[in-house]
Amino acid sequence: MSIEEWQIVWFTAWVSALSTIIILPFGLGAAWMLARYDWPGKSVVETFISLPLVMPPVATGLILLKLLGRRGAVGGFLHNNFEFDIVFTWRGVLIALGIMSFPLFVRSARVAFEEINPRLEQIARTLGAGNFRVLCTITLPLASRGIVGGMLLAFARALGEFGATIMVAGNIPGQTSTLSLAIFQSVQLGQDANAFRLLGVSVVLAFAAVWWSEWLMRHRKH
Amino acid sequence: MSLLFKNISLPLAPFTLEVDVEVQGRITAIFGPSGAGKTSLLDLVAGLRSAKSAFIELDGRVLTDTVQRISVPPRQRGIGYVPQDLALFPHLSVRQNLLYGHKSGGNTNRLFTFERIVELLEIQSLVQRGVTQLSGGEKQRVALARALLTSPRLLLLDEPLASLDTQLKTKILPYLTRVRDEFRVPMLYVTHDRFETLSLADEMVVLVSGKVAQTGTVQKVFSRPMNLVVAGIVAVETVQPGRIVKTENDLVTVSIGSALLTAIDQNLPPGADEVHVCIRAEDVILFKDSDTPGSPRNRLPSVVQAVTRAGPLMRIDLECGFPLVALLTRQACEELALQPGVCAVALVKAPHVHLIPH
Numbered sequence: 001m002s003i004e005e006w007q008i009v010w011f012t013a014w015v016s017a018l019s020t021i022i023i024l025p026f027g028l029g030a031a032w033m034l035a036r037y038d039w040p041g042k043s044v045v046e047t048f049i050s051l052p053l054v055m056p057p058v059a060t061g062l063i064l065l066k067l068l069g070r071r072g073a074v075g076g077f078l079h080n081n082f083e084f085d086i087v088f089t090w091r092g093v094l095i096a097l098g099i100m101s102f103p104l105f106v107r108s109a110r111v112a113f114e115e116i117n118p119r120l121e122q123i124a125r126t127l128g129a130g131n132f133r134v135l136c137t138i139t140l141p142l143a144s145r146g147i148v149g150g151m152l153l154a155f156a157r158a159l160g161e162f163g164a165t166i167m168v169a170g171n172i173p174g175q176t177s178t179l180s181l182a183i184f185q186s187v188q189l190g191q192d193a194n195a196f197r198l199l200g201v202s203v204v205l206a207f208a209a210v211w212w213s214e215w216l217m218r219h220r221k222h
Numbered sequence: 223m224s225l226l227f228k229n230i231s232l233p234l235a236p237f238t239l240e241v242d243v244e245v246q247g248r249i250t251a252i253f254g255p256s257g258a259g260k261t262s263l264l265d266l267v268a269g270l271r272s273a274k275s276a277f278i279e280l281d282g283r284v285l286t287d288t289v290q291r292i293s294v295p296p297r298q299r300g301i302g303y304v305p306q307d308l309a310l311f312p313h314l315s316v317r318q319n320l321l322y323g324h325k326s327g328g329n330t331n332r333l334f335t336f337e338r339i340v341e342l343l344e345i346q347s348l349v350q351r352g353v354t355q356l357s358g359g360e361k362q363r364v365a366l367a368r369a370l371l372t373s374p375r376l377l378l379l380d381e382p383l384a385s386l387d388t389q390l391k392t393k394i395l396p397y398l399t400r401v402r403d404e405f406r407v408p409m410l411y412v413t414h415d416r417f418e419t420l421s422l423a424d425e426m427v428v429l430v431s432g433k434v435a436q437t438g439t440v441q442k443v444f445s446r447p448m449n450l451v452v453a454g455i456v457a458v459e460t461v462q463p464g465r466i467v468k469t470e471n472d473l474v475t476v477s478i479g480s481a482l483l484t485a486i487d488q489n490l491p492p493g494a495d496e497v498h499v500c501i502r503a504e505d506v507i508l509f510k511d512s513d514t515p516g517s518p519r520n521r522l523p524s525v526v527q528a529v530t531r532a533g534p535l536m537r538i539d540l541e542c543g544f545p546l547v548a549l550l551t552r553q554a555c556e557e558l559a560l561q562p563g564v565c566a567v568a569l570v571k572a573p574h575v576h577l578i579p580h
Contacts, residue, residue: 117307119305119307119309120309120311122268122270122296122305122309123303123305123309124311124322125269125270125295125296125297126268126270126296126297126299126302126303126323126369126372127322127323127368127369127372128297128323128372129297129322129323130297137322138311141313142312142313
C-alpha cells in the first residue's frame with residue numbers, strides 16, 4: 001500500500017475513534033435520561049435521536065451542510081465571529097461521523113442502564129454512598145459492558161460512514177478522504193486494485209470492532 | 223427504640239398505604255399477606271420512596287416530614303436495609319460487598335467490627351469468594367453482615383427467610399437471634415410467617431391492604447386477634463362458627479358443631495350470640511385418655527384425621543364434633559402413637575378459647 005493509502009486508513013481510524021470519544025458523555029447523558037426518567041417530550045427526543053439511523057445518510061448530511069455551512073445558522077456564526085470553518089474540513093468529517101453513530105451508542109447504553117436492578121443503587125445509598133459514588137461504583141461498572149459494546153458499535157459505524165461525510169466534508173485527498181470515500185473514488189477512476197486493498201483493510205477493522213462488541217455483549221452476565 | 227409513623231399516605235396500585243403507629247419493640251414484625259404494602263413501608267423508613275404525606279421520626283430525630291419538606295437522604299439515616307432480593311452487588315467480591323458501607327461511614331464509635339460480625343455470622347470462609355458463587359443461605363448472611371457493618375441504628379429486614387426452604391430457614395433463624403441478642407439493633411422485620419414472628423419478634427403490626435389492622439405484643443395479637451381478618455392472617459388454625467348458649471360466672475358456654483366449649487367472658491357486646499371460635503394449635507394439649515381430673519375446662523374426645531409436618535413441629539388434624547388442629551413436637555407425637563383413626567382427648571383451657579363476635 002502506498003503512503004497515501006496508509007494515511008487514509010490512519011485518518012479514518014483516528015477520526016472515528018475521536019468521534020466515538022466525543023459522543024461518549026452526551027450519549028451517556030441521553031441514555032441515562034431515557035432509561036431512568038419520564039419527562040414530557042421524551043418520545044419526541046427519543047425519535048429525534050434515532051433519526052440518523054433510519055433517514056438516508058445523504059439527507060442527514062444535507063441538513064448538516066445547511067446548518068454548518070458558511071451561510072448556515074451555526075456555520076455562519078462560527079465563520080463570522082471566529083473564522084472557524086467546519087464544512088469541507090476534517091472537523092466536518094468528525095461531526096458527520098458523530099451524528100451518524102450517536103443513536104447506536106445511545107441504544108446500547110440505554111439497554112445497559114435499564115438492565116441494572118434499581119434496588120442495587122438504592123441499597124448502596126442506604127450503605128452510605130452518595131449519588132456520585134453510586135454512579136462510579138455501582139451503575140457504571142454494571143453497565144460497562146453495554147457501554148463499551150456501544151462504543152465499539154459506534155466506532156464501527158463511523159468507519160464505514162459515507163453519505164453524510166461526503167455531503168459535509170466532500171472528498172478532499174489528504175484532508176477529508178476516508179476509507180469509504182477513497183474506495184468509491186478508486187472504483188470511479190477504474191483503479192480496482194487500490195479499491196480492493198482498501199476494502200481488505202476496512203473488512204479487517206470492521207470485523208475486529210464488531211466481533212469484540214459481540215464478545216462483550218455475550219459475556220455481559222457476570 | 224422509638225419509631226413514629228404519622229399521617230403516612232402513599233397511593234399504591236389497588237389501595238393507599240395509610241399508617242399511624244408508634245413502634246417500640248426491640249424486634250417488631252410487620253406482619254401481613256403479600257401485597258399489603260409492607261415493603262413500601264420499609265422503603266419509606268429507608269428514604270428510598272417519597273410519600274404523598276408522611277412524618278417519620280426515629281428516636282426523636284425527624285427523618286421525613288412532608289409538611290416541613292424534610293427528607294434526610296438514605297445515606298444519612300443510619301438505617302441498614304436487607305431487601306427481599308438481598309441486592310448483593312454482583313460485580314464485587316463478598317469482601318468488597320461487606321466493606322461497601324463500612325468504609326464510607328467514617329464514625330469512630332463503631333459497635334460492630336468486621337471481625338466480630340464475620341465471625342458471628344460464620345462467613346469467614348466466604349470472604350474471598352464472588353457473590354455469584356454463594357448459596358441462598360450464604361447470600362442471606364452476607365447481606366445481613368453488610369447491613370450490620372454500617373453500625374445501623376435500625377435494621378430493616380424484608381422477608382429475610384421467605385426464599386429459603388424450611389430446612390435452611392431453621393438454620394438461618396439462630397443467626398438472626400444472635401444478631402438480636404448480641405448487637406441489640408432494633409429491627410423492623412417484614413414477614414408473613416408466624417414461626418419467624420413467634421421466635422424473633424416481641425411486638426407486631428398487622429398490615430392489611432395498606433392499613434394497620436392491629437398492633438401489640440406478639441402474644442396478644444396471636445392469641446387475641448381483634449377481628450376475623452386478623453385472625454385469618456395470623457393463621458389461628460382453628461376458626462369455627464359457634465353460638466353462645468350460656469353466660470355464667472364470667473364463663474361463656476359456646477356450642478360449636480356437636481361439641482360444647484367453655485371460654486372466659488371477654489366483654490362481648492350484648493346480644494352477640496353468633497361468634498367465631500378461635501383456638502391456636504399450640505394451645506391444644508392431647509392425652510391418650512383423661513380419666514384423671516385436671517384443670518382444663520374443655521375435654522374433647524377426638525379422632526385423629528391427619529398427621530403432617532409443620533416446620534419443626536407436627537400438625538394433628540382432629541375431629542371432635544368440629545375440626546380442631548393441634549401442634550405437637552415430633553417426640554410427643556411418637557409417644558402417643560398418633561396416626562389417622564387413633565382416638566385421643568384434646569384439652570383446651572378456657573382462656574385459650576378466643577371468641578370474635580360474628
